[in-house]
Amino acid sequence: MTVEPIIQVRHVNRNYGDLVALDDVSIDIPAGKFTALIGPNGAGKSTLLSVISGFERPVSGQVLLSGTDITNVPRHRRVALGITRSFQDVEIFPTLTVLENVLLGFQRQFGERLSRLLLTPRDVKRQRDEFIAQALGVLKTVGIIDERPDEKAGNLSYGQQKLLALARMLPTNAQVFMLDEPGSGLPRPMVSHMGALLQRLAKEHGKSVLLVDHNMELVLEYAEHVIVMHHGALLAQGSPDYVRRHPEVIRVYLARVDQDPPEGPAAPTASAGVTSHA
Amino acid sequence: MNLFVELLAAGGVAGAKVGIAALGFALIFYTTREMHFAFGAVAVAAAYPCYWVVSALGDGPVATALGLLAALAAAVLLSIALHKYVYLRLRSVLPVVMASLGISLIVENLIQIVAGPDIQVLNYPALLSVVEIGSVRMRVLEIGVFIGFVIVAVAIDVFLNHTRVGQGLGATMDDPGMAELVGVRTSRMRIGAYAAGAALGALSGILMLVDTGLKPANGFSLLLYALIITIMGRGSMRSVAVWSLLFGIIRSLWSWQFSPDLQELAVFALMVSYLIIRDSWDRYQFNRIRPISRPAGPVAADLRA
Amino acid sequence: MRFLMTTFMLMEVYAIVAMSLNLLLGVAGRFSAYEAALMGVGAYTAALLATKLGLSLAWGCFAGALMGALIGTSFQVAARHMDFFTFNITSFAFQMALYETLLKWRGVTAGSFGIFNIPRPEIAGVSFATLEAYLAFTTICAGVIIGLLLYIERSPFALALRGLRDGEKALQSLGKNTFALKLKVFAISGAATGFAGGLLAGLTRTIHPSMFFVYLSVVLMVFVVAGGRGNLRGTVVAVFVLIMLEQAITLIPGIPTAQIGAVQRLFYGAVLLGVIMFRPNGLLPESPIFARTKFPGIKPVEGGFAFLAQSDGQRP
Numbered sequence: 001m002t003v004e005p006i007i008q009v010r011h012v013n014r015n016y017g018d019l020v021a022l023d024d025v026s027i028d029i030p031a032g033k034f035t036a037l038i039g040p041n042g043a044g045k046s047t048l049l050s051v052i053s054g055f056e057r058p059v060s061g062q063v064l065l066s067g068t069d070i071t072n073v074p075r076h077r078r079v080a081l082g083i084t085r086s087f088q089d090v091e092i093f094p095t096l097t098v099l100e101n102v103l104l105g106f107q108r109q110f111g112e113r114l115s116r117l118l119l120t121p122r123d124v125k126r127q128r129d130e131f132i133a134q135a136l137g138v139l140k141t142v143g144i145i146d147e148r149p150d151e152k153a154g155n156l157s158y159g160q161q162k163l164l165a166l167a168r169m170l171p172t173n174a175q176v177f178m179l180d181e182p183g184s185g186l187p188r189p190m191v192s193h194m195g196a197l198l199q200r201l202a203k204e205h206g207k208s209v210l211l212v213d214h215n216m217e218l219v220l221e222y223a224e225h226v227i228v229m230h231h232g233a234l235l236a237q238g239s240p241d242y243v244r245r246h247p248e249v250i251r252v253y254l255a256r257v258d259q260d261p262p263e264g265p266a267a268p269t270a271s272a273g274v275t276s277h278a
Numbered sequence: 279m280n281l282f283v284e285l286l287a288a289g290g291v292a293g294a295k296v297g298i299a300a301l302g303f304a305l306i307f308y309t310t311r312e313m314h315f316a317f318g319a320v321a322v323a324a325a326y327p328c329y330w331v332v333s334a335l336g337d338g339p340v341a342t343a344l345g346l347l348a349a350l351a352a353a354v355l356l357s358i359a360l361h362k363y364v365y366l367r368l369r370s371v372l373p374v375v376m377a378s379l380g381i382s383l384i385v386e387n388l389i390q391i392v393a394g395p396d397i398q399v400l401n402y403p404a405l406l407s408v409v410e411i412g413s414v415r416m417r418v419l420e421i422g423v424f425i426g427f428v429i430v431a432v433a434i435d436v437f438l439n440h441t442r443v444g445q446g447l448g449a450t451m452d453d454p455g456m457a458e459l460v461g462v463r464t465s466r467m468r469i470g471a472y473a474a475g476a477a478l479g480a481l482s483g484i485l486m487l488v489d490t491g492l493k494p495a496n497g498f499s500l501l502l503y504a505l506i507i508t509i510m511g512r513g514s515m516r517s518v519a520v521w522s523l524l525f526g527i528i529r530s531l532w533s534w535q536f537s538p539d540l541q542e543l544a545v546f547a548l549m550v551s552y553l554i555i556r557d558s559w560d561r562y563q564f565n566r567i568r569p570i571s572r573p574a575g576p577v578a579a580d581l582r583a
Numbered sequence: 584m585r586f587l588m589t590t591f592m593l594m595e596v597y598a599i600v601a602m603s604l605n606l607l608l609g610v611a612g613r614f615s616a617y618e619a620a621l622m623g624v625g626a627y628t629a630a631l632l633a634t635k636l637g638l639s640l641a642w643g644c645f646a647g648a649l650m651g652a653l654i655g656t657s658f659q660v661a662a663r664h665m666d667f668f669t670f671n672i673t674s675f676a677f678q679m680a681l682y683e684t685l686l687k688w689r690g691v692t693a694g695s696f697g698i699f700n701i702p703r704p705e706i707a708g709v710s711f712a713t714l715e716a717y718l719a720f721t722t723i724c725a726g727v728i729i730g731l732l733l734y735i736e737r738s739p740f741a742l743a744l745r746g747l748r749d750g751e752k753a754l755q756s757l758g759k760n761t762f763a764l765k766l767k768v769f770a771i772s773g774a775a776t777g778f779a780g781g782l783l784a785g786l787t788r789t790i791h792p793s794m795f796f797v798y799l800s801v802v803l804m805v806f807v808v809a810g811g812r813g814n815l816r817g818t819v820v821a822v823f824v825l826i827m828l829e830q831a832i833t834l835i836p837g838i839p840t841a842q843i844g845a846v847q848r849l850f851y852g853a854v855l856l857g858v859i860m861f862r863p864n865g866l867l868p869e870s871p872i873f874a875r876t877k878f879p880g881i882k883p884v885e886g887g888f889a890f891l892a893q894s895d896g897q898r899p
Contacts, residue, residue, distance in 0.1 A: 053756065074760075075755050076755045076758050076759055076760045076761070077760075079756065080758055084757070085756050086756070087752065087753065091753040091756075093745070093753065094749055096742070096745055096746065096749060096871070097873075097874065097875075099871075099874070100745075100872065103739070103873055104742060104743065104746050104754065104757055105757050109739045110739075111738045111739030112738075112739050112740045112743050112759070113740075114735075114767060114771075117734070121734075124738070128739060129881055134884045136875070136882070136883035136884070138888070139883070140883045141888060149875040150871060150874050150876060169756075169757075200888070204888075205888055313668065313671065364856075371667055371668075372614070376804065376808055376855060376859045377859045377860065379801050379804065379852075379855060380805075380851075380852045380853070380854075380855030380856035380857075381852065381856055382852070383798075383801060383851060383852025383855070384849055384852035384856065386848075387848045387849040387852065388849060390842070390845040391845050391846065395841065498797065505672050505675070506675075506676055509668060543680060543683035546676050546679045546683060547680050550673055550676045550680055553662075553665070553669060553672070553676070554661045554673065557662065557665045558661075558664070560664075561664045
């Protein structure tokens with residue numbers, strides 16, 4: 001059974017001066033699955049995320065969404081087409097409340113268009129109320145941060161902010177959710193909570209989740225598909241079991257420091273990376 | 279041709295005058311990153327004690343020295359106080375801008391209330407006597423200003439590059455975190471920068487006092503020029519010195535071919551255009567993707583892309 | 584009585600400009616130092632159209648608004664990538680350049696002579712020449728504009744502006760076109776400022792470049808900061824209170840007439856410094872636009888993320 005990949009990256013190159021971040025990379029992101037993107041520092045994971053979401057432009061190559069070339073589509077338009085992403089540094093809106101943060105995730109808001117504001121204020125109001133109800137619903141389902149929707153986002157704890165950043169992406173109604181290290185620095189319960197949420201998105205709603213992280217728990221426990229990158233190129237990809245037994249992957253990770261004792265009987269499972277940076 | 283040379287000379291002098299203030303402001307801004315909008319007002323206000331002292335005691339050398347001292351002391355003390363008790367407390371950029379704007383209004387208008395809005399001048403005949411250099415006639419004062427500016431600019435350069443304290447100051451300008459790490463007392467450097475900058479500002483004010491005259495409203499335009507040149511200088515004191523001279527010369531030479539009336543407008547318009555173009559150029563350079571020739575094998579292992 | 588009416592109209596005019604500045608500075612987080620000169624552009628546009636072409640001031644105000652929008656937008660677009668310091672200075676330099684243009688472009692603006700005998704508008708045969716009538720005209724215009732600004736302040740558009748202030752990248756990752764947002768807010772702010780300039784021209788009937796000098800830009804900042812950055816209602820309050828106090832200064836006995844201006848500017852400087860140091864959020868601090876408590880009747884949608892699958896006309 002072949003599933004049409006939702007995102008295809010074709011021969012993408014990206015460098016910064018002499019530094020090669022992406023080296024002729026061609027990768028498929030499968031549709032409707034929870035995919036993890038792992039690799040040591042400098043492997044190019046975050047850069048790939050940025051190229052797919054439009055925050056970086058490749059020197060050459062293409063990015064395709066469901067077969068359509070989106071390489072030259074500006075970043076904000078890609079959200080309308082169905083791709084949204086989070087950032088490694090949390091990037092929630094600190095002076096806005098929890099509720100307001102989520103509200104900004106809704107697309108095509110009448111209230112953002114001046115013509116609508118002036119000419120059809122009642123429609124604006126109606127839609128706004130609808131969105132507030134939906135935002136509150138999102139918060140309720142996400143949990144933890146729904147208790148104080150009027151709290152300024154800057155006052156939340158680090159973990160709560162990361163959860164908010166995830167919640168905020170939901171109203172975009174995107175097909176592809178890309179998260180850049182959503183679990184880093186978070187306590188275990190929070191990580192599991194997040195993982196479960198993302199799994200629901202993929203399994204129950206058919207969304208495509210792409211997760212970049214060093215946290216092997218998130219990867220091994222929840223991912224259905226794993227892509228390993230190294231030196232700006234694809235190293236291996238497949239099911240989590242396949243990847244952790246892959247000789248190349250083992251070789252690359254063997255030199256790295258273990259975070260947790262190996263879980264499998266044979267392969268020494270390594271955590272990705274020495275420092276926290278992707 | 280004669281006109282051209284005269285305009286060139288006049289421009290150089292004007293540039294030197296602005297340059298002294300600009301160097302003072304740049305010292306403060308590059309070292310502390312505080313937008314000390316009150317700089318001009320303080321510089322002008324500090325010149326008044328000099329005026330009062332000399333008016334009271336006559337214009338002999340002792341009185342003049344005392345007057346200078348009074349001006350310098352006033353400027354330095356006030357500026358350091360502002361840094362310590364206002365700017366440091368506020369920390370973030372916008373409040374510092376607002377606070378310093380408020381202070382500049384306060385200082386400038388306080389002086390106006392105390393000393394009156396009219397121009398005050400101190401006349402030193404020796405300084406105002408005219409000298410002929412080649413085909414150009416200049417006053418001793420103007421030559422003195424130009425030479426003084428060059429001396430100050432060179433002294434600053436030598437200080438920053440060839441003395442230990444100066445290198446500490448330079449380090450604080452470039453990267454205060456690193457500087458602190460290697461043992462530079464950055465908070466002292468900042469105070470020192472304020473002291474030096476304020477002194478140069480006061481000098482600027484006194485120059486106005488003995489030349490074209492001093493009135494409280496001069497503060498803001500002095501500040502504005504110093505500010506613009508500092509931003510154009512982009513962290514380099516040498517650039518500030520060069521831009522100051524260029525500023526004076528361009529403004530003066532404008533009158534060679536165009537209406538002198540539009541001098542100010544031309545200069546501001548040119549400055550705005552330059553800043554916008556420079557910014558766009560920077561942006562273009564930053565965003566330009568330069569494809570590289572493919573090296574053999576993987577490169578730049580383990581470096582964050 | 585005339586004094587009161589004139590002062591009231593001045594308050595209305597400055598309230599419009601200060602609120603526009605707050606929209607830029609407080610809500611969208613964009614510094615601006617050239618509001619005074621922009622007002623001047625609006626005033627001169629309206630005045631010249633009225634005196635030289637006989638166009639009713641009512642139209643002149645709209646023309647002023649258009650000029651304001653054009654100039655404000657062009658400048659902000661040209662300077663969009665500058666870091667805070669460079670942008671700050673360029674903004675001041677732009678104010679000076681515009682001011683110098685008003686002062687030196689004698690052929691058009693009559694320079695330091697100013698423009699006088701600016702006729703007040705006549706609409707559909709009704710003349711608004713008397714002070715009372717002009718008060719009605721100004722109040723209606725100001726009411727509409729201020730009302731619009733206050734309405735916009737509570738809209739999803741304003742929420743997006745605050746998001747822009749907090750994190751442009753994040754806002755883009757949520758699908759908002761930040762460049763378009765910026766254009767819109769600069770246009771609104773510039774238009775309102777230009778319009779207010781036209782109203783001022785009709786009020787004072789004489790305009791002169793000195794009315795639009797950089798000091799006014801600073802005073803406008805005082806209104807914004809004192810009222811509360813990001814809170815447009817606060818700005819209205821600040822304008823009224825501070826202008827009243829400013830006028831009250833003229834009543835203090837013993838101040839020589841030549842020094843009254845200095846005392847007034849001293850007052851504004853003290854207010855600015857005082858607010859920044861002791862009550863930085865201003866009189867009315869910024870409050871959330873959409874607080875849960877303000878919508879008690881709304882219930883959260885149930886069913887987890889089921890709504891995500893619905894496409895009620897919102898997905899392409």
